[in-house]
Amino acid sequence: MEVTQQKHPNYVGVWVGLAVLTLLELGVAFLGWSKLVIILLLVGLALWKALLVALYYMHLRFEGNRMRIFAIAPLPLAVIIVIAVLTEFVW
Amino acid sequence: MATSAVPLEQAVHSEAHELPFIRKYIFSTDHKIIGIQFLLFSLLFLLLGGMLAGMMRWQLGFPDAPMPVGTILPETMAPDGILLPEFYNSLVTMHGTFMVFFAIMPLLVGVFGNYLIPLKIGAPDMAFPRLNMASFWIAVPAGILMLAGFFVEGGHAAAGWTAYAPLSADPEWTGVSTGQQLWLLSLAILGLSSILGATNYISTIVNLRAPGMTWFRLPLSIWALFITAILVLLAIPILSGAAIMLFFDQTIGTHFFDPTDGGQPLLWQHLFWYFGHPEVYILILPAMGVVSDIIANGSRKPVFGYHSMVYALIAIGFLGWIVWGHHMFQSGMNPTLGTAFMISTMLIAVPSAIKVFNWMGTMWRGNIRLHVPMLHSVAFVAMFVIGGLSGVFMASNTFDIYIHDTYFIVAHIHYVLFGGSLFAIFGAITFWYPKMFGRMMNSLLGKIHFWLTFVFFNLAFFPMHSIGLGGHMRRLYDPSQYQFLQPMQPINKFISISVFLLLASQIFFVINFIMSWFNGRKAPENPWEDNGLEWSTPSPPPHGNWDKSPAVYRGPYEFSSPLVEEDFLPQYRKLETDEEPVAATRET
Amino acid sequence: MAHPAVMRPPVQREIGADVYNEKLGMWVFLGSEVMFFTALIGSYIILRVGAPEAWADPNEILAVPITAVNTFLLICSSVTMVKAFASVQEDNQEALKWWLVATVIIGAAFVGVQMYEYSQLVHEGFVPSGYVPGSELAERAAHGELPASVGIYGSSFYTMTGFHGFHVSAGVICLSFVTWKAFRGKYSAADHRGVEVIGLYWHFVDLVWIILFTIVYLI
Amino acid sequence: MSWILPPSASTFAAQIDFIYYVILVITGIAFVVVEAGLIWFVIKYRARPGRKAYYTHGNITAEIVWTTIPAVTVVMIGLMSGGLWNEIKGRDSVPPDAIPFGVKAEQFEWTFTYRGLDGELGTADDFSLRNQLHIPVNQPVALSITSEDVIHAFFVPAFRVKQDIVPGLGATIWFEATETGDFEIACAELCGLGHYRMRAMVTVHSAEDYQQWVTSQTTVALAE
Numbered sequence A: 001m002e003v004t005q006q007k008h009p010n011y012v013g014v015w016v017g018l019a020v021l022t023l024l025e026l027g028v029a030f031l032g033w034s035k036l037v038i039i040l041l042l043v044g045l046a047l048w049k050a051l052l053v054a055l056y057y058m059h060l061r062f063e064g065n066r067m068r069i070f071a072i073a074p075l076p077l078a079v080i081i082v083i084a085v086l087t088e089f090v091w
Numbered sequence B: 001m002a003t004s005a006v007p008l009e010q011a012v013h014s015e016a017h018e019l020p021f022i023r024k025y026i027f028s029t030d031h032k033i034i035g036i037q038f039l040l041f042s043l044l045f046l047l048l049g050g051m052l053a054g055m056m057r058w059q060l061g062f063p064d065a066p067m068p069v070g071t072i073l074p075e076t077m078a079p080d081g082i083l084l085p086e087f088y089n090s091l092v093t094m095h096g097t098f099m100v101f102f103a104i105m106p107l108l109v110g111v112f113g114n115y116l117i118p119l120k121i122g123a124p125d126m127a128f129p130r131l132n133m134a135s136f137w138i139a140v141p142a143g144i145l146m147l148a149g150f151f152v153e154g155g156h157a158a159a160g161w162t163a164y165a166p167l168s169a170d171p172e173w174t175g176v177s178t179g180q181q182l183w184l185l186s187l188a189i190l191g192l193s194s195i196l197g198a199t200n201y202i203s204t205i206v207n208l209r210a211p212g213m214t215w216f217r218l219p220l221s222i223w224a225l226f227i228t229a230i231l232v233l234l235a236i237p238i239l240s241g242a243a244i245m246l247f248f249d250q251t252i253g254t255h256f257f258d259p260t261d262g263g264q265p266l267l268w269q270h271l272f273w274y275f276g277h278p279e280v281y282i283l284i285l286p287a288m289g290v291v292s293d294i295i296a297n298g299s300r301k302p303v304f305g306y307h308s309m310v311y312a313l314i315a316i317g318f319l320g321w322i323v324w325g326h327h328m329f330q331s332g333m334n335p336t337l338g339t340a341f342m343i344s345t346m347l348i349a350v351p352s353a354i355k356v357f358n359w360m361g362t363m364w365r366g367n368i369r370l371h372v373p374m375l376h377s378v379a380f381v382a383m384f385v386i387g388g389l390s391g392v393f394m395a396s397n398t399f400d401i402y403i404h405d406t407y408f409i410v411a412h413i414h415y416v417l418f419g420g421s422l423f424a425i426f427g428a429i430t431f432w433y434p435k436m437f438g439r440m441m442n443s444l445l446g447k448i449h450f451w452l453t454f455v456f457f458n459l460a461f462f463p464m465h466s467i468g469l470g471g472h473m474r475r476l477y478d479p480s481q482y483q484f485l486q487p488m489q490p491i492n493k494f495i496s497i498s499v500f501l502l503l504a505s506q507i508f509f510v511i512n513f514i515m516s517w518f519n520g521r522k523a524p525e526n527p528w529e530d531n532g533l534e535w536s537t538p539s540p541p542p543h544g545n546w547d548k549s550p551a552v553y554r555g556p557y558e559f560s561s562p563l564v565e566e567d568f569l570p571q572y573r574k575l576e577t578d579e580e581p582v583a584a585t586r587e588t
Numbered sequence C: 001m002a003h004p005a006v007m008r009p010p011v012q013r014e015i016g017a018d019v020y021n022e023k024l025g026m027w028v029f030l031g032s033e034v035m036f037f038t039a040l041i042g043s044y045i046i047l048r049v050g051a052p053e054a055w056a057d058p059n060e061i062l063a064v065p066i067t068a069v070n071t072f073l074l075i076c077s078s079v080t081m082v083k084a085f086a087s088v089q090e091d092n093q094e095a096l097k098w099w100l101v102a103t104v105i106i107g108a109a110f111v112g113v114q115m116y117e118y119s120q121l122v123h124e125g126f127v128p129s130g131y132v133p134g135s136e137l138a139e140r141a142a143h144g145e146l147p148a149s150v151g152i153y154g155s156s157f158y159t160m161t162g163f164h165g166f167h168v169s170a171g172v173i174c175l176s177f178v179t180w181k182a183f184r185g186k187y188s189a190a191d192h193r194g195v196e197v198i199g200l201y202w203h204f205v206d207l208v209w210i211i212l213f214t215i216v217y218l219i
Numbered sequence D: 001m002s003w004i005l006p007p008s009a010s011t012f013a014a015q016i017d018f019i020y021y022v023i024l025v026i027t028g029i030a031f032v033v034v035e036a037g038l039i040w041f042v043i044k045y046r047a048r049p050g051r052k053a054y055y056t057h058g059n060i061t062a063e064i065v066w067t068t069i070p071a072v073t074v075v076m077i078g079l080m081s082g083g084l085w086n087e088i089k090g091r092d093s094v095p096p097d098a099i100p101f102g103v104k105a106e107q108f109e110w111t112f113t114y115r116g117l118d119g120e121l122g123t124a125d126d127f128s129l130r131n132q133l134h135i136p137v138n139q140p141v142a143l144s145i146t147s148e149d150v151i152h153a154f155f156v157p158a159f160r161v162k163q164d165i166v167p168g169l170g171a172t173i174w175f176e177a178t179e180t181g182d183f184e185i186a187c188a189e190l191c192g193l194g195h196y197r198m199r200a201m202v203t204v205h206s207a208e209d210y211q212q213w214v215t216s217q218t219t220v221a222l223a224e
């Protein structure tokens, strides 16, 4: 029963990061670059934000590997269907 | 560390016997009671689904004759006892729906998942008993909504259990509106029930295993239920999402599946089968699991190749996610995708082969006791193979051009679902009945029921392969419309008559089930001389299952071990050479 | 690494996921939520790729500034939530209560803003089935300023954001319950499962919004 | 009686049936092995008092064998059908000299549009017939099928041809009849209460007959 006084991660720092990334997203969205570049950038930024939330706010960074498996397991399945159906349009 | 038999903190439950009737049997949080509630619920739907099938078969065998007692049906279904085509379509739809969602799935997952998981892993109850209760009481309104569809204007859903849009999306095409909406609503609600159940099963199996119950000491039934729960957890929400979209198409005028305004009918099929194929494995994996347990018990031999059995389950569970397109070969989907799906589908035969041959390996040089559960389990293997092999024909996208949407598919469905799942369920019910109700089932009645069912099942469904190969389409109200089908009408008659006899044979099961409940011989603790933990408590087990948490000393299938005199060596029996299991001490 | 605080009297079990049941259960449940949103978001992507002409540029019909503010609100509610969790870990009851209250209020505000957004859109003539005939937007579409038909756009926009809003609302209700329990002093450094578990759900819903906001309002 | 496949009247039929027989033999062997094995074991190893079963946990070699054989077999079946699949359904599989037809499926009938004498679809001398398709023998034909309402499926058992027709998507299929005569066209996808009677006929003419028939029909159409 180790009641450690664990040092908390910098939650407010993450919050600032999220806010900045959101602003960045808004900026990118209205830059008149080529649609493809914008989409790639925006998706990248969104995933970055999502990762921040998952790692820090949902403490995945601090969980054991046994626990992490449960969190990531469904993700490939989410991708499979979308990719497969999209091939209808690009082939 | 390592003192076994830790007093269970959940001994909260021990005051349970003072609970009032309603808390004990109706709104119970005891996994065993919930399992039995699911059992009664789903047997009712099994019976209903069977009756709908009987009506369908009357129409198919004797298209022009009024159905006996058919006149009690209202004008909108069967004027003068002759079924209307729209009512026939509802029958097909509801037969498939009842059987898949309200009979087989709750029987396997709801009943045996609930009943067996805690007992077989040595836990006092599920990880979340109240959630478990909620899961059952959410399923009930779903069932009621589904039944209600028969009584609304326009009739019940009539677009097949696969509800292909746009037929299902717009009342204009079928004349059915409320019925289809209730159908969708009911499935979405039932989905919630299944998801809560699956969450519970997974958490329980992961976190509540008794000391010594390591992953590779889990009985295969529990492994199968574990993989199944994962499939339920991840597949059902896809159906819920799709059902909600279709529901909105029906009710508030969205256009998801409406080709006239940018929607995609094929999207429905993709979503449905992305759920649907994992779903059919949901319907077979637990059956494979319980059959593995029963075959080991009946053969008095350890399961042949336990580890590969586990890996095969995992492989089937995973491959099941990447084959959905085999239902859509002829749908107009990208043909290259079709080839990819064919290959992945073919590969599923490999883990299935491992399972089949390992079951046979288990029986090889065994000392086989043909008790009723064993009979059903051997029949399961024999019938599942037929269904699986017919799957290989359809998996060939090229040959599927011809047999898609014919009775060959119907034959496949019933060989895997009836010959497979339902035989396993009969096996499992007869095997665990003594534990559930504390009474033995009558073995003579059981054998009569088994043989009649086995014979008439094959007489009814094997000929469907041949009419399917003759080109007989499925979901066909009146085959006599087509010249090329007319020569097959005698076979259709033969099938129908066999089905009526098959239905009649079920009376033996009903009688046995009900009579044994009240009059059966009192069951001892371990009537089948089995090895699982559930046989170490009284039949039926008390609330909380054990006074002390059991400890586990070995794998689940130590039959005919040279270490002991008897031909079984339970997981909970401590030999002198056994050490106490080491487990982690942690908060639960 | 197991959570430091002891939740319940220890028992012996196999090691499992090495976390307490409720946390494991919530993560497992979130797996099913991932698939549910996959059905919705995946359909959105597929439908949009299939019929790009039915989509207006983000800022044409939708009000991006309002939703940007809303996004910010949700991010704030996430930080207040995690602050509540940090407080209870230190057994700081006062902070716990007020961070929770803040989370509930901000969460409810998010739902409120979304309601307002919807009502504006409906008013302008954008509904799940497309344009309202004769409305302002329908006029502009008739002049060729907007896509001729946005039926599928409306369908997926409302369904996706609507179900997200539904999840937020459910979260607000559950959070209110947790807050009520916090005020009755039910959580401590030793046992704060409720706070952590609802937090996981809450952050997940925030995470989904991050994705939704990007693909619905920005792309 | 149709214990076997119905008459085969197109170039695909023979090829598809060949795949059927190959799979039938392979699965037939698997079927006999498993069922015979089960019966044999149940009889040979039935319980006898005083005997104990042979205690074993498995055998790696045996397992490798019965994993590999099915794996190789099914992949072979897959490769075999994959090639033919591309010939029949591949995106660019329609032969250039195929005669084009327009087909419209709706609840609960088929409408076939012929290109008339000028050899082109979409011109004034096109004509349409309800539920009747006339084609020449030994000549590839290409059907561009659309659906007006729900999903139907164009199915000609004797030709081993089947294709779902999704509204908004449509489909183009091709085949080559090898026998003259009348064959039934069926709708194979549940499409509503009249699904069971959404039936049409295809008449395969010899080349000369066909030309004659088209000429007569075109004059009728133009006269109207």
Ligand code: HEA
Pocket: B162, B280, B281, B283, B284, B326, B327, B345, B346, B348, B349, B352, B353, B356, B384, B385, B387, B388, B389, B391, B392, B394, B395, B396, B400, B403, B404, B405, B409, B412, B413, B416, B417, B420, B421, D026, D027, D030, D034, D069, D070, D073, D074
């Ligand atoms: C319990 C349910 C269940 C199970 C387990 C299966 C198992 C399989 N199914 Fe089936 N299937 C259904 C339920 C099930 N199916 C249902 C309900 C439908 C119809 C849905 C509808 O449209 O209404 C359907 C439809 C269906 C189709 C679509 C047909 C069509 O509509 O045109 C296909 C096509 O590929 C298919 C294939 C398979 C395959 C390859 C397997 C494999 O998993 C089988 C693997 C098993 C074996 C192969 C046998 C054991 C192996 C050996 C003995 C080794 C030797 C074998 C070889 C060398 C080949 N199934």
Ligand code: HEA
Pocket: B043, B044, B046, B047, B049, B050, B051, B053, B054, B056, B057, B092, B093, B095, B096, B097, B099, B100, B104, B159, B160, B161, B162, B410, B413, B414, B417, B418, B421, B422, B460, B473, B474, B475, B476, B477, B499, B502, B503, B506, B509, B510, B513, B514
């Ligand atoms: C698990 C699934 C399952 C089961 C068990 C069955 C069982 C039966 N099914 Fe089928 N069937 C399907 C799943 C199932 N079915 C599906 C998914 C479809 C496709 C639907 C679609 O196309 O949309 C289908 C379609 C289908 C068709 C095709 C219809 C058509 O395309 O036009 C036919 C036709 O003959 C048929 C017949 C039968 C018959 C005669 C039985 C008989 O075996 C029934 C025998 C009776 C019983 C098994 C009940 C016994 C009851 C008990 C033992 C209960 C005891 C109760 C107490 C103790 C209280 N079914």
Ligand code: CUA
Pocket: D106, D107, D108, D151, D152, D153, D187, D188, D189, D190, D191, D192, D194, D195, D196, D198
């Ligand atoms: Cu058209 Cu069935």
Ligand SMILES: [Cu+2]
Pocket: B276, B277, B280, B323, B324, B326, B327
């Ligand atoms: Cu499948």
